């Protein structure tokens with residue numbers, strides 16, 4: 422396991438009289454890709470902005486790359502990359518000019534094993550903006566603008582990358598390319614990545630670990646398959662028979678399919694068997710919380726936060 426890159430203990434945030442974070446504990450180790458999930462308004466952006474040093478917390482301990490983000494130095498900032506939820510400036514610049522300019526900021530922070538900044542042509546190619554590199558930013562579509570946001574986040578070749586809903590507005594092709602990019606950043610550059618998303622399929626594809634934020638705390642911390650295994654495993658079986666589509670949710674998919682074949686044999690077509698997924702686990706957990714059944718949710722996901730030695 423890599424060294425601890427992010428460590429938060431009893432992190433709290435209050436806006437006016439509203440407590441949004443009421444004691445968040447989390448740890449990220451080098452090279453991990455962690456997805457922070459949670460319903461709208463749960464406090465994901467707030468958490469990420471505190472870890473990025475863009476928002477001052479109300480209380481608690483936070484250490485990111487060995488420093489407190491609230492007081493961290495310029496060289497610390499150069500080691501982190503940020504993709505905010507919305508970033509709407511420089512409308513009359515071009516992607517190439519903006520990335521070149523921002524890239525220069527990182528040049529003094531190059532190290533023998535990490536050349537900074539990224540080569541700008543390579544970066545434009547990587548995020549699929551080569552053809553649009555010299556066009557004004559205010560003429561880009563929403564999804565193209567988002568690709569530029571991702572490029573801005575990685576132009577300094579960060580050791581730690583924060584992404585807040587990075588694929589909002591991406592078409593399926595752009596989404597797939599982005600997933601490929603995240604894998605490359607994690608595996609080749611050993612970039613540690615913390616991202617928020619509402620796309621559970623994305624979390625399933627990318628995350629080495631998933632955190633669920635609800636009721637102001639991290640209520641689940643596990644691998645995708647670990648979380649899915651903890652919901653009462655119903656299996657969904659779909660098939661076509663005599664021109665009609667059938668769907669059944671059953672506790673034991675294998676036994677059901679065996680019986681279905683024994684009963685109807687050759688008439689069964691287009692069989693699909695789907696075990697409980699991250700989505701089922703996530704929805705079960707959030708519904709328990711929203712219904713005020715925190716105890717039941719806690720039991721469902723009792724083995725939370727894998728403790729990391731300080």
Ligand SMILES: Nc1ncnc2c1ncn2[C@@H]1O[C@H](COP(=O)(O)OP(=O)(O)OP(=O)(O)O)[C@@H](O)[C@H]1O
Pocket residue numbers: 436437441459460461462463464465466467468
């Ligand atoms: N600057 C602020 N002042 C007051 N309240 C705020 C501020 N920023 C966020 N909030 C409130 O804090 C709560 C958490 O917001 P946050 O944006 O962190 O949630 P989120 O989990 O990222 O939500 P979403 O999934 O909708 O992006 C919300 O109720 C929001 O209204």
